[in-house]
Amino acid sequence: MSDRLRPESDPTLAASAAELLSALRGAPPLTHCITNSVVTGFTANVLLALGAAPAMVDIVDEAGLFAGVASGMLMNLGTPTPEQRAASREAVAGATASGTPWVLDPVAIGVLPVRTALAQELAAARPTAIRGNASEILALAGQSAGGRGVDATDATDAAADAAIALAARHGAVVAVSGPVDLITDGRRVIRLANGDELLTRVTGGGCALGAVMAAFLGAARVGGVDPLTAVAAATLVYTVAAEHAAAQASGPGSFAVAFLDALAAIQPHDLAPAARVEERAL
Template sequence: MSDRLRPESESTLAATAAELLSALRETPPLTHCITNTVVTGFTANVLLALGAAPAMVDIVDEAGLFAGVASGVLINLGTPTPEQREASLEAVAGANAAGTPWVLDPVAIGALPVRTALAHDLVAARPTAIRGNASEILALAGLSAGGRGVDATDTPDAAIDAAVALAVRHGSVVAVSGAVDLITDGHRVVRIANGDELLTRVTGGGCALGAVMAAFLGAARTTGTESLVAVAAASLAYTVAAERAAMRASGPGSFAVELLDALASVQPHDLAAAAHIEERAL
């Protein structure tokens, strides 16, 4: 961990993250997920453990209606079947019409033509937030051919210029996941150095984070919290829980179970106490 990313228990961001977690649990946000078939169950369980209310609605002629009543929406391109592609476009239109915040997770874009074209269509609709690994963010910005499937071959710092450009161009908060998460709205950059390597050894570790961001953005609607802070709060809550889970796990299998328990048991004050955050203006 960088010496610059010191614990900041008094920081405004960490304090707001704690408040948002409390708000989320007091009024569970209905979190609409169109996500890949590999991680649907895990994602739903992550949201339930955290305190949100998941709904995995990816049916054409229902997705748009549901996005209009949801608190937050996730569009994940991990397995973009023809019906999911149509449902995603429909859900984004419904979310935008209703003012529902939504998250785009452009999984494995770059060299794969179907999902890459869809990602560019969706990002033009101005997502509230974009979450991906560094290679996916570079590919979405048109600066690389992507990573090795769903795995990044670039570091978050290598994608900072691309993330800032995407944030400015589309009015989105861009979150680049990695050993140190990088989050920007084009004007500020937040780095969060919490988490554990075991997150990369469980299917759905990154995809579920996109859903958590959608849930926190939904909670932020009720508190008036800005999107950058909500996305950073989601990353902090998720990665602090991952650290707690890793301390009790003996490997990836037990970690997946421990992560659900840690998400359920993590308390608002734990976020402030464990945060390793750096925030700076651009």
């Protein structure tokens, strides 16, 4: 990657990430995922490797109930079938009623009308966090027609103002994924330059990050850690593990396997030496 930030430029975040990773493994958060059919297995395996407890409950009359007992929830709009759309609305209502933190991932919104309307509706329900690529975040903010399917056609920094505005509008942490990840709560901006390009060549690399954010938000809820720190910590752990996996991989296939192993093997003390983080107040 180009324009990497200095290692250990924010040791406080690395320390918080280390504490949350330990807390997550000590008390695995039950992570409710309503996600797209393309990535369900990979997402569950990522959560299991990390130490969380995944549950893929997207059935009407069960999704809302389960959201009420989960530690955290992911709402991913990658394949929004009629049943899944109904389950999504039910789950968001259940999470809101119970105070379960949840993540909205507005996959491929913009030109596609069904998912775009649903994303706007769910964003108005005030998710704890919103995660997407730059084109998806711009589309959710009404500033772009979106990218090319699930692929971004905009740079991360191009979505910075939109992310800040969305955070203020919906009271959410907004995470813009890219070569340098940008995360904001409307008052602070964190940039993380860890990760590897191979993450973009494995189906589910971005979608699974949304689930990891939900798991970290669940762990943070118990520990009283603020959502911005939890989302940034999830991103740091995920992207440092990707670097470890890439060092062992010869291509996308071996990377996918190595990534699961790296998530299982990563330790709290691995984070500070590797972290490339910059934070500023707005």
